[in-house]
Structure formats: C-alpha cells, structure tokens
Amino acid sequence: MNNVLEEVYRRLLAAYGPQHWWPGQSPFEVIVGAILVQNTSWKNVERAITNLRQRDLLEPHALFDVPLEELSELIRPAGYYRIKARRLSNLLRLIVESYDGDLRAMFAVDIPTLREALLGVSGVGPETADSILLYAGDLPVFVIDTYTHRVMARHGWVEPEIDYHGLQEFFELHLAEDVKLYNEYHSLLVRVGHRHCRKTPKCDDCPLADLLPEGGPLEPEW
DNA sequence: GACCAGGCACATC
DNA sequence: GATGTGCATGGT
Numbered sequence: 001m002n003n004v005l006e007e008v009y010r011r012l013l014a015a016y017g018p019q020h021w022w023p024g025q026s027p028f029e030v031i032v033g034a035i036l037v038q039n040t041s042w043k044n045v046e047r048a049i050t051n052l053r054q055r056d057l058l059e060p061h062a063l064f065d066v067p068l069e070e071l072s073e074l075i076r077p078a079g080y081y082r083i084k085a086r087r088l089s090n091l092l093r094l095i096v097e098s099y100d101g102d103l104r105a106m107f108a109v110d111i112p113t114l115r116e117a118l119l120g121v122s123g124v125g126p127e128t129a130d131s132i133l134l135y136a137g138d139l140p141v142f143v144i145d146t147y148t149h150r151v152m153a154r155h156g157w158v159e160p161e162i163d164y165h166g167l168q169e170f171f172e173l174h175l176a177e178d179v180k181l182y183n184e185y186h187s188l189l190v191r192v193g194h195r196h197c198r199k200t201p202k203c204d205d206c207p208l209a210d211l212l213p214e215g216g217p218l219e220p221e222w
Numbered sequence: 223g224a225c226c227a228g229g230c231a232c233a234t235c
Numbered sequence: 236g237a238t239g240t241g242c243a244t245g246g247t
Contacts, residue, residue, distance in 0.1 A: 038229040079244040125230050
C-alpha cells in the first residue's frame with residue numbers, strides 16, 4: 001500500500017464496505033443492465049429488468065426476437081426507452097450473430113478484440129463496453145465513469161482534462177490486475193461520488209475529506 | 223419545479 | 236477537434 005489509489009481504496013472500503021454490485025445476476029442480465037443504466041439511476045433499471053424477467057426474456061435469443069416496439073415498452077421505466085431499445089437490439093445482434101448467444105464463447109475472446117467488437121456497436125461506448133467486460137465477463141478492465149473522473153480530478157490526483165483512456169490507464173498501471181479489486185473499487189467510487197462528489201460537493205464527513213488539496217476541491221462547478 | 227441519475231451519438235461550428 | 240444537444244423516466 002504505497003500509492004494514493006490504494007489509500008483511497010482502503011478508506012472507501014472501510015467507510016462503506018463491499019458494494020456487491022450486480023449480485024446474483026447472470027452475465028446476460030449484467031449486459032442488459034449496462035445499456036439500461038446509461039445516465040440513469042439503477043432503481044429505474046430494476047423495474048425494466050423485472051419486466052423482462054417476468055416474461056422470461058433474460059436470454060439472448062429470446063430478447064433479440066422481441067419486436068423493437070414491444071421491447072421499448074418493456075424497458076420504459078429505465079428512461080430513454082426508445083434509444084435504449086435500439087441500443088440493446090444492436091448489442092443483441094452482435095451476441096446472437098457472432099456468438100450464437102453463447103456468452104462464454106464471447107468472453108473467451110481476447111480482451112482487446114472483444115472490446116473493439118463491443119465499441120463497434122452503436123450505443124455501446126467505453127464505459128458500457130468496460131462494464132460488460134468487468135461485471136459480466138469477469139475480465140480485468142477498470143471501468144471509468146463521471147464520478148471516477150470527478151473524484152480524481154477534484155482531489156488533484158489527475159489533470160481535469162484527462163480522457164477516458166488516460167484515466168483508465170492511471171488505475172490499471174497503479175493497481176494490481178485484479179478483477180475483484182477493479183469491481184469493488186469502481187462501485188465504491190460511484191458510492192462516494194453519489195454522496196459527496198456532486199456538482200455542489202459535500203466534503204464534510206466524506207472519507208476522503210482530509211485528502212483534499214489546499215483550498216478545497218478543485219473545479220467545484222462540475 | 224428544478225435538479226439529478228453508474229452515457230452515447232450526432233449536429234454544428 | 237471542441238462544444239452543444241436530444242434522449243425520458245422516476246426520485247429528492
């Protein structure tokens with residue numbers, strides 16, 4: 001434990017405990033959730049997934065066969081439901097047509113190749129792709145999101161202008177390559193970001209408060 | 223009623 | 236290449 005990332009992780013884990021992200025769900029449910037949760041609270045996503053589960057649609061072929069209009073109604077509670085139905089359909093086409101719906105086969109592909117394939121799907125960006133690789137595929141890929149960026153930049157640990165790949169590299173270079181660690185770390189960053197690192201940060205009683213740079217968090221207008 | 227939520231693609235300059 | 240905008244429901 002000799003770098004700031006490890007210290008931050010220790011504190012977050014001590015403060016919040018394991019987050020158990022995407023517990024008890026199949027890899028396919030994680031994939032569906034990764035699309036549905038885009039810029040949306042998980043609570044809303046749960047309702048949508050419940051609709052799919054009730055109809056036994058949490059399987060690649062079954063869900064791919066649902067007409068787009070019907071699919072969009074089922075996922076409506078998740079918001080952006082028309083665009084997300086399209087995005088889900090795009091991703092399902094890859095899974096069904098390239099891997100015959102076999103997720104084990106898909107995740108057996110080497111990481112860079114699979115990541116590129118996922119990014120080739122319209123509606124799958126870097127965070128969604130990496131969430132799928134880490135949380136559904138159990139592959140060692142560190143997921144970056146807006147909170148990750150905010151927490152790291154506001155504490156002055158990275159340049160605010162750093163991009164997705166740069167930030168991802170920062171984590172992957174300074175941490176042991178460990179799926180469990182990547183999983184827990186990302187979820188803890190979302191947790192602390194949700195509570196404290198908002199547009200108007202509440203830094204009192206934040207487990208990272210005393211690690212703030214002189215003068216408080218940088219760029220508080222984010 | 224404003225603001226926010228585990229992004230992404232596309233238009234415009 | 237940078238910046239702005241649409242997408243939409245549900246909770247605080």
